[in-house]
Amino acid sequence: MSNQTSYDVVVVGAGNAALCAAISACEEGAKVLVLEKGPEHKRGGNSFFTDGAIRVAYHNLKDIRKVVPDLTDEDAAAVVMPDYHEDDYYEDIMRVTKGESQPELAKQLVNRSFETLVWMKGHGVKFELNYENQSYEKDGKRQFWGGLPVKTENKGIGLMEQLFTRAQELGIDIWYEAAAVELMKKEENICGVAVEQDGKRMTVETTGVILACGSLEANKTFRSEQLGDEWEAAIVRGTEYNTGDGISMATAIGAEKFGEYSGCHSIGTDYNAPKVGDFNKPGDIYKKHSYPLSIMLNKDGKRFVDEGADFRNYTYAKYGREILKQPDHVAYQIYDSQVRPLLRKEYDLEEATYYKGESLLELVNQLPVDKQQFLKTIEEYNDAVQGGEYNPTEKDGKKTTGLTPEKTNWALKIENGPFYAYPVTCGITFSFGGLHVNSSGEVLKKDNKPLSGLFAAGEMVGGIFYHNYPGGSGLMSGAVYGKLAGSAAARYVLGNKKDTKITN
Structure with missing residues (x-):
């Protein structure tokens, strides 16, 4: 100094x-x-x-x-x-x-x-x-x-x-x-x-x-006041030192608050990620961003977003909030062996939490979920998948029909084992x-x-x-x-x- x-x-x-x-x-x-x-x-x-x-x-x-x-x-x-x-x-x-x-x-x-x-x-x-x-x-x-x-x-x-x-x-x-x-x-x-x-x-x-x-985002009190009580459960993805000090100091001398205080950048991150950013394991290694190629189910066995609405670049910062709204703040990204080789590198890291089963029944039996509804949702999804060419490099229009919500791109049947489930929760990045x-x-x-x-x-x-x-x-x-x-x-x-x- x-x-x-x-x-x-x-x-x-x-x-x-x-x-x-x-x-x-x-x-x-x-x-x-x-x-x-x-x-x-x-x-x-x-x-x-x-x-x-x-x-x-x-x-x-x-x-x-x-x-x-x-x-x-x-x-x-x-x-x-x-x-x-x-x-x-x-x-x-x-x-x-x-x-x-x-x-x-x-x-x-x-x-x-x-x-x-x-x-x-x-x-x-x-x-x-x-x-x-x-x-x-x-x-x-x-x-x-x-x-x-x-x-x-x-x-x-x-x-x-x-x-x-x-x-x-x-x-x-x-x-x-x-x-x-x-x-x-x-x-x-x-x-x-x-x-x-x-x-x-x-x-x-x-x-x-x-x-x-x-x-x-790292101040639990501010976070709950501005975003809602459920945000106490969110993982802080980055530094523990972003606690709103600058906002407090500036407004104390007459600066105007501005922007969407009820909104934030949040993502789907590994369910077992650290509660605040770990400086010994940096590099955004816990995120799980191949979800457009998945279907995501909550513990009740229900889908809750259109995973293929757009490229992940344009949906990931809002889907964390949707995961936070689910029971116990958890969701499961489901993939089969057709899609598994296409997943981003973070899915291969030793820090990645996942379950694997040779059959869907073997997979689901490992999860703390409504097993019957889980399997029913996957079956209904598979029946709803339409034809067309599957192409992850563009919005391919390969979709489902008859579901709520539909999957509007990259809809491929989950049918070839082994099958994988990656549990995710919400990680907040910034307000x-x-x-x-x-x-x-x-x-x-x-x-x-x-x-x-x-x-x-x-x-x-x-x-x-x-x-x-x-x-x-x-x-x-x-x-x-x-x-x-x-x-x-x-x-x-x-x-x-x-x-x-x-x-x-």
Whole structure:
């Protein structure tokens, strides 16, 4: 810890958004401090736990090669990658948020996405093609789908290692086990941050603060108040330190809450996953995202969602909530041996909980479920499956008829043993509610005017995601708004310093 107690810009948090903000502010010439509430071995926020997939608008494979330079001509020739333009990205956001995403914020995220990826690469972040989770082999080529072809090398672990390395190279100070507890104002301007470390409280003088310390998902009380009592049972997929501190500090000095506080990003995760993110087992290893190829049944033996409504990129962030609503907050993803080889890598990990039976009866007899109804539901599903070509690389229209709910794509009979059941529960990632900010990351008051000197990025930005979100948009939003907030905060602080010198 440095003895310095005065900085141009203080960043609260140390995940992807926070470090992008710190690096961006440093680029502008600001002296920057990063405050990490957790210890050094638990740094990196939720970003540390992601699989690194990052959604970006691009015009062709040539664009992608600008951020994945290791891709050889031979590799490129073996790839089929549909274009994913800014309009496609924006339409995906609007479609899954039911048109509620704030257009100004969504367009900023989309339009700045590619340039931000190029900027991150320039600061040492390494990207690679997302072969594992977003492509299938067909006709001797890797066919990409779903608008998510790029990920960070070595998942979120690699992303955060590279960002911390760059922050250190730039001389950015980072204090660990240093919790920001209060924002100080002089007249109407930010003038400092109260920090608790080692049981002591001190004030760091600054006129620019960037809040990038996540949402409220790890705070059981806040979670239940905002989302509902049942959310006490949800597993916290990421860091235990995202407890709503930034929201509380900002609203205490007049910032406006904004966005869907009753909504969150939640997924189907392994029923036996840790109750909070385990920093010794990072990399999003507990998720179970091949469910569009499954049927999911609750313990009463009933299906409850259309598993094949869309690619998992556009349904996974809302289906966790649906699992939470089921008896005992559990569901079972059912696969047969036709589909089992197509499942994502997380299904092969030793951490994956599953049951296996040579027959459906043998499988179901191992499960704590209504066995008769379970078997009846599978039989009814098999009878309802229609003909057509099964193709996991596209929405194939291979569906059921006569069921509630129907399965509208990838409906294949469950008939070839051995059979598998993967128990899943709900894991919460972050709340969609945050602070009201403008497209530069300035935090706004209720009168829509900036709260001078206060900025926000990452999960702190309310108003982009409602109901659901397109996979990979969270990391991209964190990077885009981190970069914007860092730059805006530094210009604000340094501009004021210059004006003060001129006045003096």
